[in-house]
Amino acid sequence: MKFVQPIRDKRKIEAMKKVLKSESVRDYALFVLGINSGLRISDLLALSVDDVTTETGNIKERITLKENKTGKTKDFPIGTSAHKALKEYLDTSSLETTSPLFLSRKGTKAIRREQAYRILNNAARTVGIKDKIGTHTLRKTFAYHAYKSGYDLSMIQKLLNHSAPSVTLRYIGITQEEMDDVYLTLNL
Template identity: 35%
Template sequence: MGKVITVDFGARCQEKVIDIAAVADSRRALRQGVIAPAVEDTRYQVANEHTSEPIKDLDDIQRVSDWFIGEERYRDNMLFIVGINFGLRVSDLLTLRFSHLIDEQFRFKTTFPILEKKTRNTRKVQKNRYITINDAVVDAVTLYLEHTPGVKLSDYMFRSESNRGGNVNKPMHRNSVERILKEVGGELGLGVHIATHTLRKTFAYHQMLMSNNDPRKLLLLQKMFGHSTSAQTLDYIGITGEEIEDAYMRLNLGSGKHYLVDSSIGETTLFVG
């Protein structure tokens, strides 16, 4: 039994004893006996949700990279870092060769153009997307090259390891990407629904976070991702779900904790004419 306190609720109520430890464990736990267990099947239909999620915690991002490096899986670290910094679909990510990022003088470029597969297949007007190479990508690619002798500019960056030691220059399969991401997510207990889109969504989520949710950044991401509306972009990133939950949690109509109460300034009065 945890620490208890006695509270006087007035003459009309009997004394109540509150178990502080129990309250701390679950502020929404009901007192035993106030409701009985179900005696019928209460399952109801909901849609299956298989949507991947971004990695929202910067510490988790670092943990993933550190784990790959610690396991000496430099290609997989490069895949992860490039994926979350470029924001490309995995189908485009796997087409990258070192010559996209490094010029003939073996210097890293600043930017490079890419015609995304979806754009190429669905739009009448073909338009390149320009990718900027930041320091995180330079560091991850350099680390890989320093530990992988014999790499050529023409090699795919994310070469299938089943061909290691052979002469076949072939990129890994998208299923392998998903397997690798799920593996590290499980090893580190990230608690995130991980799939190949996690890389692209992580890029977008942190772009919005970095901009303080600037509407201009949202429009930029909408254009970058080819979404028809900004709402679609928010939903893709995973911000909408958080905001919907927050809207429900803060409302509290009919309660002393309603949305006009601010713990820092007390209760705010809304005047209605």
């Protein structure tokens, strides 16, 4: 697996949303839910419609799932951006409640990881992102922006199920240059 980067520039995130939405509301919803949940791609692609909707067809307030990699239960609220993207997607689709949420156009299964990679990579190149981008970029983008927004590193570590803060810093791509900047700009 190649080492991929988070999308650090919020303008590039917005540009990717526009590109994805213009091509496919499904792909847009995948991207928005991914960068707002921190889920691994395997967990995103395993979601079904009934994982995110109530019996009456409304978007749930929370998603509860068992992580494929860890086997741990993850329960988190659906934020405003993800809620809007999911609603728009589901309002324009004719998916059954038991269907995969991100259904392939070719059948009855979810899109595959490789297709998700192509979708994200093409959108990234279209908006001029030159960093290595992959499906894991969604999770890293979530963590990077949580960190940059001032959320405690130990909280982000817990959300990602990492073993140590150093793992989380390396994971989200905090560079030595950024750490050095603390010394150079604090000047108390």
